[in-house]
Amino acid sequence: MSLREVKKIVKAIQTSDGAGVKLKRSMGVPELDFIDPFLMFDEFGSENKDDYIAGFPPHPHRGIETVTYMLAGRFKHEDSTGSKGEMGPGSVQWMTAAGGIIHSEMPIMKEGKLHGFQLWVNMPAKLKMSRPSYQNIEPKEIPEFKDKEKKIKIIAGEYKDKIGPAKGFVDPIYLDIELEKEKNFSYTIPHSHNVFIYLVYGEIKIGSKAHDKLKNSTLISLTNGSSLKISSAKKSQFLIIAGKPIGEPIARGGPFVMNTKQEILKAVQDYHSGNFVQK
Secondary structure, three states, X not given: OOEOOEEEEEEOEEEEEOOOEEEEEEEOEOOEOOEOOEEEEEEEEEOOHHHOOOOEEEEEEEOEEEEEEEEEOOEEEEEOOOOEEEEOOOOEEEEEOOOOEEEEEEEOOOOOOXXXXXXXXXXXXXXXXXXXXXXXXXXXXXOEEEOOOEEEEEEEOEEOOEEOOOOOOOOOEEEEEEEOOOOEEEEEOOOOOEEEEEEEEEEEEEOOOOOOOEEOOEEEEEOOOOEEEEEEEEEEXXXXXXXXXXXXXXXXXXXXXXXXXXXXXXXXXXHHHOOOOOO
């Protein structure tokens, strides 16, 4: 089996979004625009409430799915379909914005640690204007594999006959892995999928070829192949995220991702005219 090797290393950049929430972005930046079918990846987290308290007030999306995974802290969300709820440590929200949704994500806590991730997943052209939907996944619904060397949460995809609850149009894989010091992890990913790894903390080595040191808050895109091998120099936590590429033109306009500039202009026009929400 061909081994997946390091293709590109992207150190996350400090930025802000929403009403000033500080975060680290490593995809959707000049160094790495996208990895088909993934469009953006953020890590948000701070123990300083001033970095997150303003949250993400109501804003629109069209043409994508947003995947929010919480490690610490609590958010409440509500949107134009009437859906509302809370997210806490270990929970996942897989939101299919599709034809149009306006939603808000605001912190419930007034102090303490907030930590999580948001991923944008592209949608095929034929589905971009479909009805919005949600997968709200509680921690107890996410299967876990644990032994002396590692702990794995299977959000999407499969590991050791345990199947993650999240489903998507790109046959997604989303694993959260904690690997003890000087241990090895192997995983088979379909050759059809593009893959990236996000190293949350620690230090890891990927594949068999020499590469620069991989440490905290780093995104690593990988070459094609079917076999993935990771070793830890110290205790590490990382995410493995993979999906089938869509292979269609991408047109971006802030929170809208369509296939043509004309479709972006239509999304902006719909939003300002009050015809945006697709119920």
